[in-house]
Amino acid sequence: MSHTVLIAGAWISAGLTIFLFSFLYKDNPFFKIAEHLYLGAGMGWWCQIYFGVLQEKVWTPLTHHEWLVLLPALLGLSLITQFIPKISWLSRYGFTFLMGYGSGLAIPAGLATDFINQIGGTIQPFANLAGMTAFTLFNSVLMAVGVICVLIYFFFSLEHKGAIKKVSNVGIYFLMIYFGAAFGNTVMARFSLLYGRFDSLYTFSGKQYLYATQVILIAMVTYFILHGFLTRNKADQDEEAA
Amino acid sequence: MLKDKLNAVLKIDRRWIFLALTVVLFGAIIHPLGLLSKNIARDTQNAYEFMDKIPAGSFILLDLDYDPSTAPELSPQAMAVARHAFRNNLRVGVVTYSAGATGLIEQLFAVVPGEFKKEYGKDYVILPYQPNAVAVMTQMASDLYGIYDKDKDGKDTRSMPVMKGIQNYKNISLVVCIAGTSITDIWVAYVGDKYNVPFIAGVTAISQPGYGPYLQKKQMRGLLGGMKGAAEYEHLIKTPGKGSSGIDALSLAHVMVAALIIVSNIAMVILKYL
Numbered sequence: 001m002s003h004t005v006l007i008a009g010a011w012i013s014a015g016l017t018i019f020l021f022s023f024l025y026k027d028n029p030f031f032k033i034a035e036h037l038y039l040g041a042g043m044g045w046w047c048q049i050y051f052g053v054l055q056e057k058v059w060t061p062l063t064h065h066e067w068l069v070l071l072p073a074l075l076g077l078s079l080i081t082q083f084i085p086k087i088s089w090l091s092r093y094g095f096t097f098l099m100g101y102g103s104g105l106a107i108p109a110g111l112a113t114d115f116i117n118q119i120g121g122t123i124q125p126f127a128n129l130a131g132m133t134a135f136t137l138f139n140s141v142l143m144a145v146g147v148i149c150v151l152i153y154f155f156f157s158l159e160h161k162g163a164i165k166k167v168s169n170v171g172i173y174f175l176m177i178y179f180g181a182a183f184g185n186t187v188m189a190r191f192s193l194l195y196g197r198f199d200s201l202y203t204f205s206g207k208q209y210l211y212a213t214q215v216i217l218i219a220m221v222t223y224f225i226l227h228g229f230l231t232r233n234k235a236d237q238d239e240e241a242a
Numbered sequence: 243m244l245k246d247k248l249n250a251v252l253k254i255d256r257r258w259i260f261l262a263l264t265v266v267l268f269g270a271i272i273h274p275l276g277l278l279s280k281n282i283a284r285d286t287q288n289a290y291e292f293m294d295k296i297p298a299g300s301f302i303l304l305d306l307d308y309d310p311s312t313a314p315e316l317s318p319q320a321m322a323v324a325r326h327a328f329r330n331n332l333r334v335g336v337v338t339y340s341a342g343a344t345g346l347i348e349q350l351f352a353v354v355p356g357e358f359k360k361e362y363g364k365d366y367v368i369l370p371y372q373p374n375a376v377a378v379m380t381q382m383a384s385d386l387y388g389i390y391d392k393d394k395d396g397k398d399t400r401s402m403p404v405m406k407g408i409q410n411y412k413n414i415s416l417v418v419c420i421a422g423t424s425i426t427d428i429w430v431a432y433v434g435d436k437y438n439v440p441f442i443a444g445v446t447a448i449s450q451p452g453y454g455p456y457l458q459k460k461q462m463r464g465l466l467g468g469m470k471g472a473a474e475y476e477h478l479i480k481t482p483g484k485g486s487s488g489i490d491a492l493s494l495a496h497v498m499v500a501a502l503i504i505v506s507n508i509a510m511v512i513l514k515y516l
Binding site: 024025042045046049050052053056102105106109110112113114117118120121143178181182185186187188189191192193194195196197198199202 | 257260263264267268271272311312313314315341342344370371372373376380392427430431432435436446447448450451452455458459461467468469470484487488491492495496499
């Protein structure tokens with residue numbers, strides 16, 4: 001990659017990042033440009049990838065006279081007929097295939113992985129009760145109690161009063177602990193993303209990138225100052241005219 | 243008087259908080275404090291140890307399913323895992339089911355293999371993006387070449403030395419999935435559990451708590467969570483990278499948030515009883 005292309009990339013990257021962050025101050029045309037560019041570029045990227053797949057999976061086999069690929073290709077195309085009301089009934093064939101094939105794959109796998117295995121995981125530790133330390137025993141009991149209490153909280157066929165209410169209230173505490181942990185992790189994840197962008201901005205602030213970050217940042221601040229000044233003057237004039 | 247001041251604190255313009263956060267994060271980037279991730283999580287340690295015990299020359303499948311929106315967290319993880327694999331002379335096959343990941347994969351593999359003098363086609367191969375991950379994973383159980391007969395550049399994979407002896411999951415020592423999507427669940431359900439393939443995941447910090455049950459049931463051999471997971475893995479392979487340098491910024495930002503929560507709660511309590 002040539003040096004010029006690298007510098008251009010750095011300016012585009014730094015510029016778009018600053019434009020998007022500028023929304024935190026207030027809405028502005030630069031944010032809108034970056035937003036629309038993001039949507040357009042994202043869609044463009046996805047389209048070229050998907051067309052590449054169509055070429056590889058449908059067009060190339062057809063050129064080698066592998067006619068069987070027409071069957072899944074037609075089923076796939078039938079989904080698009082949803083947009084043409086007169087022949088939209090054709091889409092049912094594609095959806096039927098997707099439903100049958102999807103359910104057949106998903107139901108046994110989902111049941112085994114997320115249901116039976118997890119019930120096993122809750123009960124299994126008690127199979128080795130004699131070999132348990134006090135801590136592992138406490139851990140296993142806590143987990144089993146948590147699972148039961150949360151399940152009861154989500155069991156709506158019984159009125160939540162008396163003992164059931166007490167148990168479901170304990171379930172709420174378990175849920176709250178989970179939500180707290182999830183929120184903490186969410187904060188960490190968001191900071192990581194912010195750090196990623198700031199790290200790039202810091203990189204692009206170097207001499208080798210012709211101080212892209214500083215120049216764009218100063219330009220943005222100047223814009224906001226000028227815009228604020230001009231709009232205030234205009235507002236004053238409108239007020240006087242009124 | 244005090245009441246007015248406390249009310250003003252609670253009604254502070256949020257843009258001041260954004261500015262303070264910017265200063266804290268940039269400060270940590272410009273002047274690193276070296277606050278390393280000293281507590282290695284059990285799940286990261288397990289992932290490292292499992293990978294470390296795989297004999298040299300074995301083939302691992304590295305699924306990289308992250309796009310630019312999660313790259314700051316997941317790219318350091320992917321880099322650390324790839325470095326570990328190459329350092330241990332493992333053969334690596336890279337796959338993706340996320341259209342946004344293809345460019346990032348090329349970026350990563352333009353750097354890491356060169357550090358270990360690894361050759362494309364001999365030590366690693368990048369397989370093309372495929373839609374419909376479930377169908378692809380199911381097909382790979384019987385014949386990997388039914389899907390991946392060509393690499394990302396359209397070259398024949400069967401003739402590549404890196405693919406020698408690889409036919410299906412039976413020949414794959416480990417699957418590592420670093421993803422910002424729910425594809426991790428699909429690997430566990432359709433491959434890990436079904437074909438008894440050892441599986442390790444790297445996920446965003448947001449989704450990390452949800453994978454506890456899989457870890458407890460050993461459906462996953464290890465888990466890297468967010469940038470912290472990346473920093474821990476970098477620490478274990480003794481190669482600091484973007485994960486380790488990010489820990490400074492994360493730690494300071496967390497201190498700031500905790501301080502804000504404490505200050506605002508104290509203000510609320512004082513206002514309530516004043």
